[in-house]
Ligand code: HEC
């Protein structure tokens with residue numbers, strides 16, 4: 357069945373997948389600047405896998421090595437740009453992020469590991485990007501940043517990087533997080549597009565296999581925004597949209613209900629993995 361699916365994906369996309377080739381996740385451990393990173397851990401109750409695996413384990417040795425050292429990681433430039441923005445006055449109130457939140461190394465430690473969270477004001481889950489916009493508009497008299505515009509990825513990377521090494525953990529008991537989780541699960545397993553593929557077709561059924569020149573991981577989100585060697589700093593909803601485009605389906609908008617639900621569910625699927633932001637990927 358698995359082999360059939362991979363052959364199907366290869367045929368349908370007309371791309372040279374190495375049908376059925378197995379390339380298991382490597383047996384290797386990650387420390388970033390001396391901080392131990394959990395790249396494999398026991399899955400939470402109700403998870404389809406026994407073990408949750410970081411995408412790092414599916415990358416080539418060279419890519420894995422670049423992740424180990426902040427000086428080598430090209431994504432760290434974005435983190436530094438995020439730090440500059442953090443300290444920059446924006447909006448009519450004459451405030452910077454630091455005016456209220458002071459030193460991000462203290463105030464934002466652990467924050468990135470627990471998003472998306474329930475936002476009582478909007479009665480929806482909120483992610484780091486939308487929380488930044490909330491502070492910009494409600495606290496600073498500034499404009500919201502459009503998807504992937506003006507430092508959004510950089511500020512998000514900076515905030516998440518403050519949780520480097522900390523385990524991803526969502527609070528699903530808040531508000532209606534559980535029903536968004538349910539909705540996200542539906543999206544994850546729904547087959548869409550001309551290729552009739554679900555997220556699960558690639559990241560669950562075909563996990564560990566090769567597709568094109570790429571090694572299929574569990575599609576975890578613990579390293580976002582990630583630095584992709586072929587295309588630079590990549591936000592999570594950009595990645596979601598890219599994967600959906602590959603099934604030749606219509607792409608939901610960034611921050612739409614579908615993608616917020618998906619972010620909630622897929623983040624849960626990585627419970628216990630360390631935050632790796634900015635992770636280096638292919
Ligand atoms: C005038 C004070 C103020 C400023 C300036 C401000 N914030 Fe906030 N921020 C808050 C308050 C109050 C909260 C908690 C309530 C909420 O969610 O709005 C918060 C919450 C947050 C959180 C979530 C923290 C958590 O524990 O969940 C993040 C992330 C954040 N802000 C980022 C930023 C960023 C990035 C900027 C600059 C673009 C910024 N804030 C500017 C007041 C501020």
Ligand code: HEC
Nearest residue numbers: 411553554555558570571572573575576577582599602637
């Ligand atoms: C046709 C196969 C395919 C489908 C369907 C697909 N993806 Fe992917 N996805 C990939 C490939 C290939 C990669 C890059 C290699 C890897 O990490 O698996 C990737 C990477 C990712 C990553 C980045 C992982 C990391 O460690 O940085 C995430 C997150 C992701 N996918 C989520 C999804 C979600 C959510 C869906 C459903 C909306 C989906 N994908 C559907 C093929 C697919």
